[in-house]
Amino acid sequence: MKNIPFFTILIITSLCIIIAQGKLGEYVYIDYVTIEGLEYFKSHNLSSPSSALNSINSTALKALKNNQPYSVINTTVTPPNNNKQEYISYAPYFWPFCGCDGKNVTDPETQCLYKQIDGKVNGDVEILSDPHDSTSMVRDVLSLSISYLLYNDEDFAKKAVELLDVWFVNNKTRMFPDVNYGQVVRGPGEWKGRPEGILDTRLYVYIPAAIRILTNSNTWNHNDNIDKGVKTWFANFSNWLMKSELGKNESNAENNHATFYVAQLATYLNFTGRTKDANDLIGKFANTTFKDMILESGEQPKESSRRKPYHYQCFNLEALTYIAIFSQKINGTTNLWETKTKYNATIQNATDYLIHLNSTEDKTVLLPALYKVRDYYGDKFGVYADTMIKLLKETAGDSKWWTVYSPKSL
Structure with missing residues (x-):
């Protein structure tokens, strides 16, 4: 694309996919959101709104009419400790085996x-x-925050602050800052959370981005508790991620779980004033876990061994590109784009491998990372642009979920 900030595309792309895909087990993306990109989008697109912008605004308008704010206390299943303020989810890939006939x-x-x-x-x-x-x-x-920025309507900010207050701040309705019962495996005996449950909160990296927008609103600036309350929640959640056994085990994973752990924790540390710790975390990841992630061919062996190898390699690539951009934005000392694994491979090698991999899986899941990779490394031979055009045509004609611009503008 010419003269179009790629972060603008990434913001709208990722949000529209969250809007479109909300169920467990479906692919939900994370991207780094910049106010600069949104300001550009505002100045160039409000006169003739795109399908993506209409989708975002439609979601925000629906949110305004929702009189039942989301809260963990509305849970349909009470956690094992009988406290509804604990978040709970079930391990998605586990199935009951009840013996040969299942009698009794x-x-x-x-x-x-x-x-x-x-x-x-x-x-x-x-x-x-x-x-x-x-x-x-x-x-x-995020929809409400973006709509507030684009349309300068205080009602959007007011509703966004209400949702944040209920989920993160209000002592009676907030989620406790932990995932002690994330991805529980059911069965006889005590139900406990698993390290993998930390993946459930990966979308929370969007919250600091939304707040950066909301801080310009009257609603935010006239609420003495919201800023302190949300930051306190994320400070406590960061400590839980670092000190709990579940958090420690997730940090020691060798696959996408470790990558998303770092993406989350670095974001939350930076949000709560611990930018140096966020930078150090990314540096440690780049020099340890990342070193084993990508082979010389570009294959990601920890992901390619899974039942859906293409999906999981894209999934890990998503988090890797997020960390790479995030490190740039905080002026970090680690350039993950240029960091090589012990096999002399980079994020670009992993992307190129997936472009050429013969797979029957849905290849459109590569698109979000592809935009970011093209933005950093360039596209001298047009391979990335050609691939994006091809993949956009495979989105069932619904390209609005992938980009705010038509493939012709690539």
Whole structure:
């Protein structure tokens, strides 16, 4: 694209995909949001709104009419400790095995052993409201914040602040700053959260971005508790991520779980005034876990061994590109774009590998990372642009979920 800030595209792209895809097990993206990109979008597109902008504003308008703010206390399943302020979700790939005939089983959740079938989502995880409400809360807060910036309507800011207050600040309705019951494996015995449950909060990286917008509103500046309350929540959540056994175990993962852990923690540390710690965290990741992630060919072995290898390699690439951009934005000492693994490979090698990989999986999941990779490395031979055009045509004609501009402008 010519003379169009790529961050603008990334903001609208990622948000529209959150709007379109809200269920567990579906691909929901994270991207770094910049006010500069949104200001550019505002000055160039409000006269003739795009489908993407209409989608964002439509979501914000619906949020204004929602009189039941999202809260963990509305959970459909009470956590094992009987405190509804604890977030709870079920491990999506675990299924009940009740013996040969399943006779005398009246409650599979407590009587049957649950075993993992990688990549196959157990549909009954959808009975839990917390994961859905968590995603919806982020979607609405960001939609409302962006609509406030674009249209300068204080009602959007007021509603966004209300949602933030209910989910993060109000002592009676807020989510506790932990994921102690994230991705629980059901079955006999005590139900405990798993390190993998930390993935559930990956969209919270959007909250600081939304707040950067909302700080210009009268609503934010006339509420003495909201700024301190949200930052306190994220400070406590950061400490939980670093000090809890679940957090420590997730940080020691070797795959996308570690990458998303770093993406989250670095964002929250920076948001709460600990930019140096965020920078140090990224530097440590670049010199340790990242070193084993990408082979010389560009393959990501920790992801390619999964049941959906293309999906998971794109998933990890998504978090890697987020960290790379985030490090740039905080003037970090680590340039993850140029960092090489011990196999002499970079993020670009991983992207090129996926472009040429013969796979029957949905390849459009590469698009968000592809925009960012092209932005940094350039596109001398037009391979990235050609791939984007091809993939956009595979989005069932609904390209508004992928970019605010038509493929012809690439």
